[in-house]
Amino acid sequence: MRVLLVEDDTVLGAAVRDQIMADGHSTDWAKRLDEAGEYLDVADYDLILLDMMLPDGRGQPFLRALRGQGNVTPVIILTALDQISDRIKGLNAGADDYMVKPFDLSELSARVGAVARRYSGNPNPLVTLGDLEIDLAARSVRRAGKPVSLTAREWVLFEGFVQRPGQLLSKAQLEERLYSFDTEIESNAIEVHVSRLRKKLGRERIETVRGLGYRLGAA
16 A cells, blocks of 8 residues: 655654555655645555644644545544544544554554555455455465465555456556655566566466556456
8 A cells, every 4th residue: 555644753753654664555754734735636545644733733624624625545543632522523524543642553554454455345354366365464365275475565566456356457556556755666666576476376367458557367
């Protein structure tokens, strides 16, 4: 997934960014709401992690504005505001989940995964595709009962296909999943990763639609 983190605390922000990236997700980090708005203007995100108290305003009106514009990107609020009334306001503003600081980073990873699965239309983390057994929560794959080792980038790419079975994904959409703004993109990176996935999961597993992109096959 591509995640937008909106957090002004540099220590907590760095810890959250590192955790999310270690989970295999590309992450862009904004420390102000206006900066977050600029990111959202030029990129599509799978998830937003939003603090409620930023130097240039509160996260709640920002979230309400996003929802008012028709933006349906899932949002998890990260805040020190722990009153029930604060949680209700955050959820009513359009948040999908609410975590009170300080929180355990492993719990954050689990909630990120749960929200992502819910929005992909399959809240069940266990998926079977032919001879593949996929555990989205554990980020693991077994082929014909044998474990398959995927790199972090291979997993992120494959997860995108699994969450959209049969749907055509363009090269640009796949690149969005792999890279953040501060990462240099190699022109043939998607082709290389797809080739490696085919070797590990089966050549017919990922179909090429010439000139348009790739999709998960039924093989």
